[in-house]
Amino acid sequence: MEDLLKGFPVITEIPVAWGEMDALQHVNNVVYFRYFETARLEYFNAINLLVNLGQSQIGPVLSETNCRYKLPITYPDTLLIGSKVIDIQEDRFTMEYRIVSKKLGKVSTVGQATGVMFDFKNNCKATLPESIKNSILELEAKAD
Template structure:
Protein backbone atom coordinates (compact mmCIF):
# COMPACT_ATOMS: atom_id res chain seq x y z
CA UNK A 1 0.00 0.00 0.00
CA UNK A 2 2.89 2.36 0.73
CA UNK A 3 4.02 2.06 -2.90
CA UNK A 4 0.80 3.88 -3.88
CA UNK A 5 2.04 6.92 -1.97
CA UNK A 6 5.79 6.79 -2.70
CA UNK A 7 5.69 10.05 -4.65
CA UNK A 8 4.02 11.96 -1.82
CA UNK A 9 6.37 13.41 0.82
CA UNK A 10 3.60 13.89 3.39
CA UNK A 11 1.10 11.14 4.23
CA UNK A 12 -1.69 11.91 6.67
CA UNK A 13 -3.70 9.13 8.31
CA UNK A 14 -7.42 9.84 8.75
CA UNK A 15 -9.99 7.45 10.25
CA UNK A 16 -13.38 7.40 8.52
CA UNK A 17 -16.17 8.43 10.91
CA UNK A 18 -19.62 6.82 10.86
CA UNK A 19 -21.25 10.24 10.48
CA UNK A 20 -19.35 10.94 7.24
CA UNK A 21 -21.44 8.42 5.32
CA UNK A 22 -24.54 9.52 3.43
CA UNK A 23 -27.87 7.84 2.63
CA UNK A 24 -26.15 5.73 -0.03
CA UNK A 25 -23.90 4.19 2.67
CA UNK A 26 -20.57 5.62 1.49
CA UNK A 27 -18.55 8.68 2.47
CA UNK A 28 -20.30 11.81 1.21
CA UNK A 29 -18.51 13.70 -1.56
CA UNK A 30 -18.09 16.90 0.46
CA UNK A 31 -16.13 15.05 3.17
CA UNK A 32 -13.23 14.42 0.79
CA UNK A 33 -12.57 18.17 0.74
CA UNK A 34 -12.19 18.01 4.54
CA UNK A 35 -9.73 15.14 4.08
CA UNK A 36 -7.78 17.25 1.57
CA UNK A 37 -7.84 20.19 4.00
CA UNK A 38 -6.46 18.03 6.81
CA UNK A 39 -3.67 16.78 4.53
CA UNK A 40 -2.97 20.32 3.25
CA UNK A 41 -2.60 21.70 6.79
CA UNK A 42 -0.33 18.76 7.66
CA UNK A 43 1.82 19.61 4.62
CA UNK A 44 1.85 23.30 5.66
CA UNK A 45 3.18 22.30 9.09
CA UNK A 46 5.98 20.32 7.42
CA UNK A 47 7.12 23.46 5.54
CA UNK A 48 6.45 25.86 8.46
CA UNK A 49 3.91 27.84 6.46
CA UNK A 50 1.71 28.41 9.49
CA UNK A 51 4.69 29.95 11.34
CA UNK A 52 5.04 32.38 8.46
CA UNK A 53 1.37 33.32 8.86
CA UNK A 54 1.75 33.88 12.61
CA UNK A 55 4.88 36.02 12.14
CA UNK A 56 4.03 38.17 9.10
CA UNK A 57 0.24 37.78 8.77
CA UNK A 58 0.85 36.50 5.24
CA UNK A 59 -0.58 33.08 4.61
CA UNK A 60 -2.36 30.62 2.39
CA UNK A 61 -5.86 31.03 0.96
CA UNK A 62 -7.50 28.27 -1.05
CA UNK A 63 -8.24 29.54 -4.56
CA UNK A 64 -9.70 26.39 -6.10
CA UNK A 65 -9.97 22.69 -5.48
CA UNK A 66 -11.00 19.62 -7.44
CA UNK A 67 -11.72 15.97 -6.66
CA UNK A 68 -11.97 12.78 -8.69
CA UNK A 69 -13.80 9.90 -7.03
CA UNK A 70 -12.65 6.44 -8.11
CA UNK A 71 -13.93 3.96 -5.52
CA UNK A 72 -16.51 4.52 -2.75
CA UNK A 73 -15.23 4.54 0.83
CA UNK A 74 -17.32 3.12 3.68
CA UNK A 75 -17.08 2.95 7.46
CA UNK A 76 -15.04 1.45 9.06
CA UNK A 77 -11.84 2.34 7.26
CA UNK A 78 -8.68 4.37 7.68
CA UNK A 79 -7.42 6.53 4.86
CA UNK A 80 -3.90 7.55 3.97
CA UNK A 81 -3.85 10.92 2.22
CA UNK A 82 -0.69 11.77 0.31
CA UNK A 83 0.03 15.42 -0.47
CA UNK A 84 2.64 17.21 -2.53
CA UNK A 85 3.26 20.47 -4.35
CA UNK A 86 3.22 20.05 -8.12
CA UNK A 87 3.54 23.65 -9.39
CA UNK A 88 4.96 26.86 -7.94
CA UNK A 89 4.44 30.45 -9.08
CA UNK A 90 5.56 33.71 -7.52
CA UNK A 91 2.37 34.13 -5.48
CA UNK A 92 0.78 30.65 -5.47
CA UNK A 93 1.35 26.94 -5.67
CA UNK A 94 -0.68 23.92 -6.68
CA UNK A 95 -1.02 20.71 -4.71
CA UNK A 96 -2.00 17.15 -5.56
CA UNK A 97 -3.61 14.63 -3.23
CA UNK A 98 -4.06 10.88 -3.40
CA UNK A 99 -6.26 8.98 -0.95
CA UNK A 100 -5.61 5.29 -0.31
CA UNK A 101 -8.00 3.07 1.65
CA UNK A 102 -6.27 0.76 4.12
CA UNK A 103 -9.25 -1.59 3.96
CA UNK A 104 -9.29 -1.78 0.15
CA UNK A 105 -5.58 -1.30 -0.49
CA UNK A 106 -6.41 0.95 -3.45
CA UNK A 107 -6.48 4.58 -4.48
CA UNK A 108 -10.03 5.80 -3.87
CA UNK A 109 -9.78 9.50 -4.66
CA UNK A 110 -7.42 12.05 -6.20
CA UNK A 111 -7.54 15.80 -5.98
CA UNK A 112 -5.86 19.10 -6.63
CA UNK A 113 -5.85 22.55 -5.07
CA UNK A 114 -4.43 25.96 -5.83
CA UNK A 115 -3.22 27.95 -2.84
CA UNK A 116 -2.63 31.71 -3.13
CA UNK A 117 -0.52 33.66 -0.67
CA UNK A 118 -2.49 36.51 0.92
CA UNK A 119 -1.39 39.51 2.96
CA UNK A 120 -4.07 39.81 5.64
CA UNK A 121 -2.74 43.23 6.76
CA UNK A 122 -3.26 44.81 3.34
CA UNK A 123 -6.06 42.63 1.95
CA UNK A 124 -4.11 41.66 -1.17
CA UNK A 125 -2.14 38.83 -2.75
CA UNK A 126 1.43 38.42 -1.58
CA UNK A 127 4.60 36.85 -2.89
CA UNK A 128 5.42 33.29 -1.89
CA UNK A 129 8.32 33.68 0.56
CA UNK A 130 11.67 32.23 -0.56
CA UNK A 131 11.86 30.38 2.75
CA UNK A 132 8.68 28.46 1.87
CA UNK A 133 9.91 27.64 -1.65
CA UNK A 134 13.14 26.34 -0.10
CA UNK A 135 11.20 24.30 2.47
CA UNK A 136 9.09 22.72 -0.29
CA UNK A 137 12.24 21.81 -2.21
CA UNK A 138 13.85 20.31 0.92
CA UNK A 139 10.73 18.29 1.70
CA UNK A 140 10.22 17.02 -1.84
CA UNK A 141 13.89 16.63 -2.76
CA UNK A 142 16.36 18.86 -4.50
CA UNK A 143 15.68 17.10 -7.82
CA UNK A 144 12.03 18.13 -7.58
CA UNK A 145 10.80 18.85 -11.09
CA UNK A 146 8.92 21.97 -10.05
CA UNK A 147 10.56 25.20 -11.20
CA UNK A 148 9.46 28.46 -9.69
CA UNK A 149 7.57 30.23 -12.46
CA UNK A 150 8.22 33.90 -12.99
CA UNK A 151 5.24 36.22 -13.15
CA UNK A 152 3.50 35.51 -16.42
CA UNK A 153 0.77 37.42 -18.19
CA UNK A 154 -1.75 35.08 -16.56
CA UNK A 155 -0.37 35.90 -13.10
CA UNK A 156 -0.62 39.65 -13.82
CA UNK A 157 -4.12 39.32 -15.23
CA UNK A 158 -5.38 37.78 -11.99
CA UNK A 159 -4.15 40.62 -9.79
Protein backbone atom coordinates in the same frame (compact mmCIF):
# COMPACT_ATOMS: atom_id res chain seq x y z
CA MET B 1 0.42 0.47 -0.05
CA GLU B 2 3.67 2.39 0.15
CA ASP B 3 3.95 2.12 -3.65
CA LEU B 4 0.60 3.86 -4.05
CA LEU B 5 1.92 6.89 -2.14
CA LYS B 6 5.46 6.95 -3.53
CA GLY B 7 6.56 10.53 -4.18
CA PHE B 8 4.26 12.06 -1.56
CA PRO B 9 6.38 13.60 1.21
CA VAL B 10 3.50 13.98 3.68
CA ILE B 11 1.09 11.15 4.45
CA THR B 12 -1.85 11.78 6.75
CA GLU B 13 -3.82 8.94 8.32
CA ILE B 14 -7.53 9.50 8.94
CA PRO B 15 -10.08 6.98 10.25
CA VAL B 16 -13.45 7.09 8.50
CA ALA B 17 -16.21 8.12 10.91
CA TRP B 18 -19.69 6.57 10.76
CA GLY B 19 -21.26 10.03 10.53
CA GLU B 20 -19.35 10.82 7.31
CA MET B 21 -21.47 8.36 5.32
CA ASP B 22 -24.54 9.46 3.40
CA ALA B 23 -27.87 7.78 2.65
CA LEU B 24 -26.18 5.58 0.02
CA GLN B 25 -23.88 4.16 2.72
CA HIS B 26 -20.59 5.59 1.47
CA VAL B 27 -18.56 8.63 2.50
CA ASN B 28 -20.33 11.77 1.31
CA ASN B 29 -18.57 13.61 -1.52
CA VAL B 30 -18.10 16.84 0.46
CA VAL B 31 -16.17 15.02 3.22
CA TYR B 32 -13.25 14.41 0.87
CA PHE B 33 -12.57 18.14 0.80
CA ARG B 34 -12.24 18.03 4.61
CA TYR B 35 -9.79 15.15 4.23
CA PHE B 36 -7.79 17.26 1.75
CA GLU B 37 -7.88 20.19 4.19
CA THR B 38 -6.51 18.03 7.01
CA ALA B 39 -3.72 16.75 4.75
CA ARG B 40 -2.99 20.29 3.53
CA LEU B 41 -2.61 21.57 7.09
CA GLU B 42 -0.26 18.72 7.94
CA TYR B 43 1.82 19.64 4.90
CA PHE B 44 1.78 23.31 5.99
CA ASN B 45 3.05 22.26 9.42
CA ALA B 46 5.87 20.29 7.78
CA ILE B 47 7.08 23.43 5.96
CA ASN B 48 6.39 25.81 8.89
CA LEU B 49 3.97 27.80 6.78
CA LEU B 50 1.64 28.44 9.71
CA VAL B 51 4.54 29.78 11.81
CA ASN B 52 5.51 32.03 8.92
CA LEU B 53 1.88 33.18 8.56
CA GLY B 54 1.79 34.21 12.22
CA GLN B 55 4.93 36.30 11.79
CA SER B 56 4.48 37.76 8.30
CA GLN B 57 0.67 37.85 7.99
CA ILE B 58 1.16 36.30 4.52
CA GLY B 59 -0.41 32.94 3.80
CA PRO B 60 -2.37 30.98 1.22
CA VAL B 61 -6.05 31.28 0.42
CA LEU B 62 -7.67 28.52 -1.58
CA SER B 63 -8.38 29.70 -5.11
CA GLU B 64 -9.55 26.41 -6.59
CA THR B 65 -9.86 22.76 -5.73
CA ASN B 66 -11.06 19.61 -7.44
CA CYS B 67 -11.68 15.98 -6.64
CA ARG B 68 -12.01 12.81 -8.69
CA TYR B 69 -13.77 9.90 -7.01
CA LYS B 70 -12.52 6.52 -8.17
CA LEU B 71 -13.93 4.10 -5.55
CA PRO B 72 -16.55 4.52 -2.83
CA ILE B 73 -15.32 4.47 0.76
CA THR B 74 -17.40 2.97 3.55
CA TYR B 75 -17.16 2.69 7.32
CA PRO B 76 -15.08 1.17 8.84
CA ASP B 77 -11.89 2.10 7.04
CA THR B 78 -8.71 4.07 7.54
CA LEU B 79 -7.44 6.35 4.83
CA LEU B 80 -3.90 7.39 3.97
CA ILE B 81 -3.76 10.76 2.26
CA GLY B 82 -0.61 11.72 0.40
CA SER B 83 0.02 15.38 -0.29
CA LYS B 84 2.65 17.09 -2.38
CA VAL B 85 3.26 20.33 -4.23
CA ILE B 86 3.27 19.86 -8.00
CA ASP B 87 3.63 23.47 -9.15
CA ILE B 88 5.17 26.61 -7.66
CA GLN B 89 4.70 30.06 -9.14
CA GLU B 90 5.57 33.55 -7.95
CA ASP B 91 2.35 34.04 -5.99
CA ARG B 92 0.84 30.54 -5.71
CA PHE B 93 1.39 26.81 -5.47
CA THR B 94 -0.66 23.78 -6.45
CA MET B 95 -0.96 20.67 -4.33
CA GLU B 96 -1.95 17.16 -5.35
CA TYR B 97 -3.67 14.68 -3.04
CA ARG B 98 -4.06 10.93 -3.28
CA ILE B 99 -6.33 9.00 -0.91
CA VAL B 100 -5.64 5.31 -0.36
CA SER B 101 -8.10 3.03 1.42
CA LYS B 102 -6.39 0.61 3.80
CA LYS B 103 -9.41 -1.71 3.62
CA LEU B 104 -9.42 -1.85 -0.19
CA GLY B 105 -5.67 -1.43 -0.70
CA LYS B 106 -6.38 0.91 -3.60
CA VAL B 107 -6.45 4.58 -4.53
CA SER B 108 -9.98 5.79 -3.92
CA THR B 109 -9.72 9.49 -4.64
CA VAL B 110 -7.40 12.06 -6.18
CA GLY B 111 -7.53 15.83 -6.05
CA GLN B 112 -5.75 19.12 -6.40
CA ALA B 113 -5.87 22.54 -4.81
CA THR B 114 -4.22 25.84 -5.63
CA GLY B 115 -3.39 28.32 -2.90
CA VAL B 116 -2.70 31.95 -3.76
CA MET B 117 -0.55 33.88 -1.31
CA PHE B 118 -2.39 36.70 0.43
CA ASP B 119 -1.19 39.54 2.64
CA PHE B 120 -3.80 39.63 5.41
CA LYS B 121 -2.37 42.82 6.94
CA ASN B 122 -2.63 44.85 3.71
CA ASN B 123 -5.54 42.90 2.22
CA CYS B 124 -3.88 42.10 -1.11
CA LYS B 125 -2.22 39.33 -3.09
CA ALA B 126 1.39 38.62 -2.12
CA THR B 127 4.51 36.88 -3.37
CA LEU B 128 5.31 33.40 -2.09
CA PRO B 129 7.98 33.99 0.60
CA GLU B 130 11.36 32.61 -0.44
CA SER B 131 11.69 30.74 2.87
CA ILE B 132 8.42 28.87 2.21
CA LYS B 133 9.40 28.12 -1.38
CA ASN B 134 12.71 26.69 -0.16
CA SER B 135 10.94 24.62 2.51
CA ILE B 136 8.61 23.16 -0.12
CA LEU B 137 11.52 22.30 -2.42
CA GLU B 138 13.46 20.65 0.44
CA LEU B 139 10.46 18.59 1.55
CA GLU B 140 9.64 17.52 -2.00
CA ALA B 141 13.27 16.50 -2.62
CA LYS B 142 13.03 14.04 0.29
CA ALA B 143 10.10 12.24 -1.37
CA ASP B 144 11.91 11.49 -4.63
